[in-house]
Amino acid sequence: MQQEELKIKLSALLPAATFEEGGEWLTMQVEPTDWPALANNLLTEPTLNFNFLFCLTCVDWKTHLTMVYHLSSRTFGHNMVVKVKLDAAKPVIATVSDLWRTAEFHEREVYEMFGVNFLNHPDLRLLILPDGWEGKNPLRKDFVDPINMIKL
Amino acid sequence: MWSFNHIANSIHVWLNANFNPTWTLIFEMVIAGVAVIGLFAGLGLVLVIMERKVAAWIQIRLGPNRVGPKGLLQSLADTLKLLVKEGLTPNGADKFLFNLAPFIAMIVAMLLMAPIAFAKDFQLWDLNIGVLYISAISSIMVISILMAGWASNNKYSLMGAMRSGAQIVSYELSAGLSVLAIVVLTGSMSINDIIYSQADGWWIFKGHIPVIIAFVVFIIAVTAETNRAPFDLAEAESELTAGFHTEYSGMKFALFFLAEYINVFIVCALGATLFLGGWMPFHIGNWEGFNHVMDYIPSSIWFFGKTFFMIFLIMWFRWTFPRLRIDQLLNLEWKYLLPISMFNLLLVTLIAIMKWHF
Amino acid sequence: MIEEIGTTPEGELIINVGPQHPSTHGVLHLVITLSGETIRKVEPHLGYIHRSIEKMCESLTYRQFIYVTSRMDYLSAHINNHACALVVEKGLQIEVPARAQVIRVLMDELTRVASHELWWGSMAMDLGAFTPFFHAFRERESINEIMEETCGARLTMNYMVPGGVVQDIHPNFQKKVKAFLQLYKLKIHEYDELVTGNIIFQNRMKGVGIIKPEDALSYGVTGPAARGSGLSCDVRKIYPYEIYDKLDFEEVLETAGDSFARYMVRIREMQQSIRIIEQLIDNIPEGDFQAKTKAVLKLPKGDYYTRVETARGELGVYIVSEGGTTPYRIKFRSPGFSNLSILDHIARGSKLGDLVAMMGTLDLVIPDIDR
16 A cells, blocks of 8 residues: 555544654654554554554653554555654553554563553563663663763 | 303302302302492493494584593593582482482492393393393382482472373383283293293294384383483473483482483393393304304303494484473373283284294 | 562462573573473563663664674574664665675575574474484584685674675685585485484474464564464565565465474575575676765664564664764664564463473574563
8 A cells, every 4th residue: 555545544544643754654643542542443444454563662752752663564565653752751651462462572671671651561560671670761861870881 | 261150150169169158158249249330330431431422423523532542531531520529419408318319220220230141141140030120120210210309309300200200100011011022932030041042043033023013112111211312301401401310410410320321221231131132142043053153252242232232222212313292202102002012912922822933 | 580489379380491491592581380291371581681782772873883783683693784784774875786785695595594504403402302403503514614704703794784795705705605505405305304204303393382373463473483374474575675576586484383384484494595595696796895885874864664584583673863873762673572472372281392392493592582
């Protein structure tokens, strides 16, 4: 499906969303409250059928956090990116691990690295970091570790 | 002729001439004990280096080649290392059983030496129930493994021991039944009688197909009984790290290791005795001339040749096959080997009664 | 993180497999709940080799960060480097010379064969057969020698840079690759005789750890592990990069979805890689091995994502650039991380011995998972 066609479909699905220009793939910006319903639609809508969540990550913009979901459809071969803006002080978003099971591990990683709290996640615990790292988020820009991080 | 029983007799005569009968007996027992322990250690060293060389040969590499000529002293050096290592006993282990287990493994292996005929008329104890004795004593081995696994206070050890228990108890049955096949044909349980019954040909050639089946079943069952790959579930290193001897170190580990190799030797010696004629040279019926030529090769060479051939077979299995899973292992025994060997025993009995064998 | 309790209230046994364990091939730590020999739950604890490569890359320039990525999936170091070079080239719109493209693809496929060789040996070792490991290393060694000659390293090659490759191939390269192809064809039948046809091996693999295609998709399983379930996911075919669209090779698919299918996919994939190498080895075009690039690379502001097919699956590199000389945020979507997440799902209800077969055929490389 062409980007334009996809864009029309998606704006029909969620009129409030804005689109980012210039990227390789269609990039959609969504509010955290709209995300669970949209995610469900993206997966279940027969003409969209984004059944492969191939990347889930977060970017720390200091003022806010952005969740980035890279979605692809194995049936139709189209790709898209969903970006969700989160509050830096209290980042909360609904989980998508019930739709795409791969999100379970990726969300746990984002939880410990960025401190994003995923609502209704089945098992939100530290995955990579050892015990005692709760609340410290190494991939945040304001994280400091004078011993292990060497500034050049 | 220079042979083992010749030496044994001359020692016996010399002792009788110089000491009273009681002292003679005591000296002879001491000599026998020292000989068994010496053989034990010697066999351990030889088998370990043999295993490593066979493995290296199969795995297109050289194997140990640094210590001594062609690396032949490697296992001696390893033994020395194991002797000076600290034998740890983990916290929370049952100290008495933990330290007892390797010795039981060792004692069992030593006891099994008694009825084995190493050469013509050279045997520690010609027991009239020799075969039964070996079957009975070798079952004690499982107790030492269970003891080691339970006393280690380690879950891997416990699981290894449980697997081993299930395995040895199962495979004892087919091993026993295939041994019975020869007992039925011979009509005796004495090792000596079994060997002499093969003077006109080994049982594997005389006994038609049923004995060959029994031989195959025997090899599979004893490989399982000695916990060797592909049946090494008790120590399956990719699943249970080291199974029942995970917590053992130093000489206590070495005793288990040694006991395993001695057990391999014993079962191979038993297999060679039952199916391949033990020390009996290769004889064919009434071909007097041929048989006479074969008799020129010393009986001890025949015995060790056959035994090491079987040991080589078992090593070959180990370095070729992957490991079975526990349920497949038990299925193999209870669904295939046991019915086959039971039916086979009936066939052998029929052959023995009808005198169909050669 | 080590579980202090030994048993659950239901009398199930909890054991720690790893972080030091023969079958985890590294420092993976699995907490397994067992009922007898049957697995009830597998819980991976990661991070024993976590170096936070993503954070590290944020302070490295676009030329430097490629060298760190060799340490992620160290068995496909070339392919990792390739992905990073591709994403920088995409951002700067660098045209890679034809010679460099062919060399890159050749190196990728050699790496894939080497990686699958090592996997084959180590997986057989997991199942209790030691000998295949040494046989696999015989062939892998000749690939390593080729790499050593051309790249100067045997494991972490760091050969691909934005714009092409670091240096031209060694004069012996073609000769040695052809010698390897000959050796490989001579020895490949041993693989089938020693392992594939073995009845114990087949019994251990067939019907073990079945991944359904829809599960593979949902869990994000990629690479040979997903293709064993019949899920077409070869990035080289779906989103071709470099010259893969001009090459004649098949995407290997099996339908059974069990460990044996995954095994067969990798065995057949090696042959496809050999096929690609054969097509290219005599047709390396003349020309530059590296495009002319600026001394300091600055990616324009924006998001960039590339994906390549490593020996384990789809590797994605996501770069967020603010226009500076270093990435603002970089994310590696490593195939091992997603492949590991399905382990719990497929392991439940099977025997402890099956777990090693599953882990073996998922082909987990721990630095790739932890990053």
